[in-house]
Amino acid sequence: MIILHGRSYELPKRPTVVICADGCDPAYIEAGIAAGVLPTIAGWQKTGLYALAKAAMPTFTNPNNLSIVTGAPPGVHGIAGNFALDRASGAEIMMTDPAMVRGDTILARMSASGVAVAAITAKDKLRRMLGNGLKIGAGGAICFSSEHADRCTLAEHGIDHVEALVGRPKPDMYSADLSLFVLDAGIRLVEQGRAQLLYLSLSDYVQHGHAPDEPEALAFHQALDSRLARFEELGCVVGVTADHGMNDKALFDGRPHVIFLEDVLNAEFGQGAARVICPITDPFVRHHGALGSFVRVYRRKAAVPLAAMADMMRPLPGVDRVLTREEAAALYELPLDLEADLVVTGDRNTALGATATEHDLSALAGHRLRSHGGAFEQTVPFLLSRPLAAGYPGRPAALRNFAIFDYALNGVAP
Numbered sequence: 388m389i390i391l392h393g394r395s396y397e398l399p400k401r402p403t404v405v406i407c408a409d410g411c412d413p414a415y416i417e418a419g420i421a422a423g424v425l426p427t428i429a430g431w432q433k434t435g436l437y438a439l440a441k442a443a444m445p446t447f448t449n450p451n452n453l454s455i456v457t458g459a460p461p462g463v464h465g466i467a468g469n470f471a472l473d474r475a476s477g478a479e480i481m482m483t484d485p486a487m488v489r490g491d492t493i494l495a496r497m498s499a500s501g502v503a504v505a506a507i508t509a510k511d512k513l514r515r516m517l518g519n520g521l522k523i524g525a526g527g528a529i530c531f532s533s534e535h536a537d538r539c540t541l542a543e544h545g546i547d548h549v550e551a552l553v554g555r556p557k558p559d560m561y562s563a564d565l566s567l568f569v570l571d572a573g574i575r576l577v578e579q580g581r582a583q584l585l586y587l588s589l590s591d592y593v594q595h596g597h598a599p600d601e602p603e604a605l606a607f608h609q610a611l612d613s614r615l616a617r618f619e620e621l622g623c624v625v626g627v628t629a630d631h632g633m634n635d636k637a638l639f640d641g642r643p644h645v646i647f648l649e650d651v652l653n654a655e656f657g658q659g660a661a662r663v664i665c666p667i668t669d670p671f672v673r674h675h676g677a678l679g680s681f682v683r684v685y686r687r688k689a690a691v692p693l694a695a696m697a698d699m700m701r702p703l704p705g706v707d708r709v710l711t712r713e714e715a716a717a718l719y720e721l722p723l724d725l726e727a728d729l730v731v732t733g734d735r736n737t738a739l740g741a742t743a744t745e746h747d748l749s750a751l752a753g754h755r756l757r758s759h760g761g762a763f764e765q766t767v768p769f770l771l772s773r774p775l776a777a778g779y780p781g782r783p784a785a786l787r788n789f790a791i792f793d794y795a796l797n798g799v800a801p
């Protein structure tokens with residue numbers, strides 16, 4: 388047993404696979420079940436656990452992946468966005484450095500306890516943080532991304548020749564296969580007895596581009612379902628959750644529905660009054676123009692009262708919440724020391740940006756903007772392949788996506 392952040396976790400008795408299906412809004416599962424293309428998940432509805440959980444805020448990839456592998460909210464592990472403004476230096480930085488992760492991960496503790504651990508991600512930017520603290524190398528853990536599957540080494544990733552292992556070349560960065568490759572690599576590792584605890588983190592490429600009932604989305608989730616069936620066949624316990632949901636953020640005519648908050652604030656309070664940071668920003672922005680529904684506002688002119696800024700933004704149509712630093716840290720369990728002066732979230736249909744010139748909307752290439760980040764994308768699936776152990780809490784109202792390792796390791800019937 389290991390203990391981390393106040394929770395204990397049994398060592399896996401059989402291969403245990405936890406999947407973060409990036410951007411898998413429950414609507415995708417519902418649409419797939421309605422279309423009859425998810426027979427494995429439909430079976431879990433009867434014989435396993437089929438529930439909904441709340442993701443951590445902001446509903447972005449890095450904060451939630453770190454929450455899942457630590458079993459704790461961002462206030463504990465310190466990763467509160469994909470991108471941030473460093474309060475000390477004023478520099479705008481990507482949150483991909485493992486040194487930013489506070490404390491251990493379940494994966495690192497399990498590996499240190501002698502469990503064969505494998506963490507596989509779609510995008511390499513997440514790989515180093517998930518691998519934080521993992522002892523990689525001979526006899527140690529495996530940690531790699533499908534994005535860089537062609538350059539894995541035993542020393543750095545604990546594995547080599549991944550393309551040969553999976554049986555195809557590494558997928559395109561912008562493809563559904565970037566995720567399927569992760570799942571297939573996990574299947575090979577279980578088949579070969581090389582991993583006992585697996586964390587497989589996918590990409591939300593399909594969900595950003597396609598609504599739940601579109602053929603591309605149905606085909607992708609059908610392909611996911613068939614991999615779940617294979618893991619079950621191999622005797623694995625499988626848990627599936629998501630880092631965030633996904634909503635349409637476009638107007639009736641198809642243009643993105645965006646409020647450029649830095650433009651709005653500087654028009655009201657004077658040029659340079661505020662800097663707005665979009666923590667969704669990452670190098671993987673082709674399909675969302677770096678627009679999400681959660682931004683951080685830093686006041687640059689001390690003479691402007693924060694309350695005046697907040698009062699000005701609150702009534703804007705499409706704004707869900709405007710919170711002070713303290714309110715945001717308390718309500719969303721965020722690290723107070725890293726938090727901005729104000730936090731603003733968009734509603735179900737609204738994305739928030741910084742300045743119109745900073746966001747390349749042409750990158751959407753005619754697609755309706757689908758994105759996430761706010762409280763309207765907090766509801767995610769929480770699925771287990773096996774029935775819960777007697778007495779294990781079934782569907783508590785406060786179920787969180789980052790309880791998935793707890794449920795998969797401690798909660799299933801023997």
Ligand SMILES: [Zn+2]
Binds near residue numbers: 409410447448630631
């Ligand atoms: Zn994501």
